Amino acid sequence: MKRFLHIYPLTIADIDAENRLSAGAVLCYFQDAIARFLSTAKVSALDLMEEGRTWMILEFHSSFAEDMPTWPGIVQTEVYLSEISLLKAYVDFLFRDSRGQIIARGTSKWVMMDVNERKPVPCGEVKRFVEQYDEKNHKAHERFQFLPFDASAEGDHSTQHVVTRLETDFNGHMSNRDFVRLALSSINPAMIQERTISEMHVRFVKECLEGEVVGCSSKVEGDDRIALFLSNSQKELVCQCQITWRRTTSN
Numbered sequence: 001m002k003r004f005l006h007i008y009p010l011t012i013a014d015i016d017a018e019n020r021l022s023a024g025a026v027l028c029y030f031q032d033a034i035a036r037f038l039s040t041a042k043v044s045a046l047d048l049m050e051e052g053r054t055w056m057i058l059e060f061h062s063s064f065a066e067d068m069p070t071w072p073g074i075v076q077t078e079v080y081l082s083e084i085s086l087l088k089a090y091v092d093f094l095f096r097d098s099r100g101q102i103i104a105r106g107t108s109k110w111v112m113m114d115v116n117e118r119k120p121v122p123c124g125e126v127k128r129f130v131e132q133y134d135e136k137n138h139k140a141h142e143r144f145q146f147l148p149f150d151a152s153a154e155g156d157h158s159t160q161h162v163v164t165r166l167e168t169d170f171n172g173h174m175s176n177r178d179f180v181r182l183a184l185s186s187i188n189p190a191m192i193q194e195r196t197i198s199e200m201h202v203r204f205v206k207e208c209l210e211g212e213v214v215g216c217s218s219k220v221e222g223d224d225r226i227a228l229f230l231s232n233s234q235k236e237l238v239c240q241c242q243i244t245w246r247r248t249t250s251n
Contacts, residue, residue: 002132003080004040009074011071014071015071019071023064023180023200024181026064027060030108031176033093038055043128053114055113056112058204059204060106060202061200062105062106063198065104075095075097076096077094080093081134082141084133086122087112087120088109090108092105107141158216159216160215161182162212163214174210182214186216186228194248195246195247195248196245199243202240212232212233213232214238215233226245227242228240228241
């Protein structure tokens with residue numbers, strides 16, 4: 001079974017105000033773990049750049065335990081390819097704490113892109129990538145239904161942000177972690193009180209460059225869900241994040 005394991009020590013930068021591993025940090029650890037996994041076969045994004053190709057993440061889905069690890073601590077990551085279609089690859093993950101308890105689990109959807117033509121590349125064209133897939137890990141993935149984006153609609157809470165150089169990745173685009181960080185930081189503080197994230201679903205739609213203005217609006221769904229929409233100055237959706245909350249357990 002081709003599964004990649006890696007242990008990360010928690011850093012101060014990856015905990016929230018309650019000294020809990022943050023949802024944004026889970027995304028960051030996951031992306032680093034999958035990059036390390038793919039680099040063992042020379043098919044990470046940096047490896048593929050030498051061939052004029054790269055990876056683009058389309059969606060990230062995760063559930064979170066109520067009892068998340070605190071600093072100082074560790075996160076044990078496990079990532080593996082769970083499904084490959086003509087153009088899409090699905091990577092699943094499990095995160096455990098030092099006791100071996102699962103603290104986060106989920107899946108993600110990726111496409112391999114031709115850098116110059118900006119078109120998807122069939123997964124089967126890179127044999128050494130397909131060889132990392134083990135049918136024993138196969139899992140069929142249902143399509144998650146994101147709420148529709150309405151550029152003309154007034155959100156329940158909105159903010160604006162200018163992309164800085166420190167928020168861009170090696171491709172020169174705003175990083176996925178910073179998309180999520182921006183979305184989470186735009187939530188009305190009153191919504192967060194006595195709540196923790198139980199599920200997070202993200203789709204990455206369009207790239208943003210340094211200097212671009214990104215607006216974020218939110219739509220509250222009942223008492224336990226919120227949808228966050230990031231859009232550019234042309235009112236085009238660039239990223240969407242949907243969160244389900246749980247009430248924190250009273251001490």
